[in-house]
Amino acid sequence: MxxxxxxxxxxxxxxxxxxxxxxxxxxxxxxxxxxxxxxxxxxxxxxxxxxxxxxxxxxxxxxxREPLAYITGWREFFGRRFAVGRGVLVPRPETELLVEAGLDAVRADPGAVLLDVGTGSGAVAVSVAAEAPEVTVVATEISEEALRFAGLNAAAHAPHVGLVHCDLATAVRRADVVLANLPYIPSGEIEALEPEVSAWEPRIALDGGNDGLELIRELVRDCAERLRPRLVALEVGYGQADAVAEVGRGFGAEVSTMRDLAGIDRVVCLRWA
Ligand SMILES: C[S@@+](CC[C@H](N)C(=O)[O-])C[C@H]1O[C@@H](n2cnc3c(N)ncnc32)[C@H](O)[C@@H]1O
The missing domain is CATH 1.10.8 (Helicase, Ruva Protein; domain 3)
Structure with a gap:
């Protein structure tokens, strides 16, 4: 045959x-x-x-029902191959919006420090760093397994990305632009997802607490009160954009949103003057 x-x-x-x-x-x-x-x-x-x-x-x-990308060992993201496997979220096409938001924000300001919080495979940070090598890119991650994949992907495409093992942005002292695709699925909804996600992808990459927004709220608070970047761009789930916009406005941010190809408000951008 x-x-x-x-x-x-x-x-x-x-x-x-x-x-x-x-x-x-x-x-x-x-x-x-x-x-x-x-x-x-x-x-x-x-x-x-x-x-x-x-x-x-x-x-x-x-x-x-093991994810196809875990079996082949890679997934394409923003035109590059990213190594993936058990222990790390497979990067999704809609997350490329975060890369676009980051590139738009740093192209006019090559001296900027860009931070990707919860980098997983490194898809967002490594893509920005490969497209804009003059920018300082730092990425944080709480999972050591995920960080191992981020290290492989940085070595392959953008070795100058700084990888930091920490909770949210706690170990970072400066960031002008913050990008984050944090876990945003409400805890009670994970079991109902397709088995490729619920049974195989790491719970720590999915679970956003009761309403899905616990980590996002914590990061926005830390940014508004301590890091003071000029932009925080956050990926959110279906129907979450308004609630995240409210969180941002509560900290004095101006808010805009970016839609994905399905017309869903997918990235919420918070800006401070
Ligand atoms: C939805 S995944 C996104 C991964 C990657 N940024 C992407 O878009 O493909 C969320 C990531 O955040 C990490 N994470 C969860 N809680 C975290 C925390 N408190 N601090 C840092 N990273 C965290 C997870 O391990 C996971 O890699």
């Missing part, structure tokens, strides 16, 4: 496991297992025994 025929059979298995994008995922797994390009895949490349065995293991993992 050639790669496309193998992918057809793999897609049927993934469909039976309840995956919506079974055909696409089967193609990705086959190409990654065989180490072949899309062109070779369509040209009828044949999988050797080792690639077939690797694929079999990967299909069994995906049938158990």
């Amino acid at each position: 050639n790669a496309r025929e193998v992918a057809g059979a793999a897609a049927r298995r993934l469909e039976a496991a309840g995956l919506e994008d079974a055909r696409f995922e089967a193609e990705v797994l086959v190409r990654e297992a065989a180490g072949i390009s899309r062109a070779a895949y369509f040209a009828g490349a044949v999988l050797d025994g080792e690639a077939r065995r690797r694929l079999e293991g990967w299909l069994a993992r995906r049938e158990r």
